[in-house]
Amino acid sequence: MNDVLDDLRRYPDLEAPNLFAVDASDRLVLDEAAPLLAGAADGTVVVIGDRYGALTLGAIARHGVTGVRVHQDRLTGERALHANAERLGLAGFTSHGLTRDLVAGARVVLLQLPRSLDALDEIAALVAEHADPSVVVVAGGRVKHMTTAMNDVLRRYLAVVEARLARQKSRLLVASTPRPADERPVRRWPERAEHDGLVVCAHGGAFAGTGIDIGTRALLAHLDEVPRTTGTAVDLGCGTGVLAVALARSRPGLTVVATDESAAAVASARATVEANGVADRVTVTRALGTAGLPDASVDLVLLNPPFHVGAAVAPAVARTLFADAARVLRPGGELWAVWNSHLHYRPTLEQLVGPTRQVGRDPKFTVTVSTRG
Structure with missing residues (x-):
């Protein structure tokens, strides 16, 4: 049986031999999060930073997750997710801004780590403030783009941060246990x-x-x-x-x-x-x-x-x-x-x-x- 990830395209974004819709970090996030996604209640899974739909559609197709809330910064990525979903006959997600409504009550957050520490700070602050206290953030990235400063940013808002072993030049940070409001930095964005x-x-x-x-x-x-x-x-x-x-x-x-x-x-x-x-x-x-x-x-x-x-x-x-x-x-x-x-x-x-x-x-x-x- 074909994996949905094998059928994803970047369209309407640029398509070229050196540009891909899925990478090893997408696959690593989905593999690590599989136990959390299996049987996840409707509306409790959030995806942030999904480039072309790999995390969202992977969660839906592999685990039958429903009510996925998604935030993608680039409009091309958002359009690509919707185009891939329509072409493959998949549904069960909605697109949101980076606001309280995106993460309220979330128990699982799948995250493609942004390269900007400030972007990560804003995301982590939002999750800590509005997600369910049991939330687990499974964050992935390419090793060459990751730094230990990302761990430090996550720890400002989530008390437990674990770096997992690398695979295919990708690595995961798994974070949980939102800090109480009086232990978190004061909201700074914008x-x-x-x-x-x-x-x-x-x-x-x-x-x-x-x-x-x-x-x-x-x-x-x-x-x-x-x-x-x-x-x-x-x-x-x-x-x-x-x-x-x-x-x-x-x-x-x-x-x-x-x-x-x-x-x-x-x-x-x-x-x-x-x-x-x-x-x-x-x-x-x-x-x-x-x-x-x-x-x-x-x-x-x-x-x-x-x-x-x-x-x-x-x-x-x-x-x-x-x-x-x-x-x-x-x-x-x-x-x-x-x-x-x-x-x-x-x-x-x-x-x-x-x-x-x-x-x-x-x-x-x-x-x-x-x-x-």
Whole structure:
């Protein structure tokens, strides 16, 4: 009989020979958790960080678990889970934000360890506060991405943390016994910090946290050169919303839409927008690229694209975002982009968007403006 894990795909995320829907850590988590999942009561199993559905659908198909509550930060992962479930004829799960409703009363939590310690802190705090006192967290990851600091983070909130033996370059941390409220750190998410009058708010899983990453800083340095003062602008892949807020504050006549596929980024950007008093002119949406925006409806796009999917270098991500920007830009509209100089994106921008000129460059980053033909 085929294992459901053998039939999973990454679609609609990028698919390539070096990109996989399942890895050894997924299999290790499911194997270790098998005694906990067998006979688990409806609604008591939670899955966090499932990349493409391996943990969720593995629990359902192997053990008949029902009422699984799932949180995935990336919208592509969430869509992949639903696509895999539909293709394989599986059901029995619901998607949730990283909120109390996700973990309330949970007795088993299957977790793909995030690489960010702050993201792990926010997850562990939520579990300790709202899960059942008998909860067991089975957390897996690739050994090369794990550190002993992860054990320390879990121990802030769960009194018992055990590191299990490695298998196929993967390892588990099994945590239980939530600490009483007076023994846990004070709730800290979202955090906030001020940078030259701009308040940045960030949840644990947000890239760069409450800081401003150097790529964004490179684009901010040229924001005064953006000629657009009215119309509609998009902060594509908005992260914590720094560019969207800076643009809204400097161009009161603009309406700004900020989009990101990361749930942590969207929650952070909404908090950043509120903290800076521009919620009347900035809308934050969780979306894949510019999905939901009509063709040729936008005057300006700002973009600081990622070039990784997890640990894998994937320049195709930026290419997809360039094409998304081109689709929504009106003729004469501009894409202002910042990108790692060694990636040489200018020919791609010329091809997908239109005539492109360089407005800034250093050994690390290049800032370009592409005009839609």
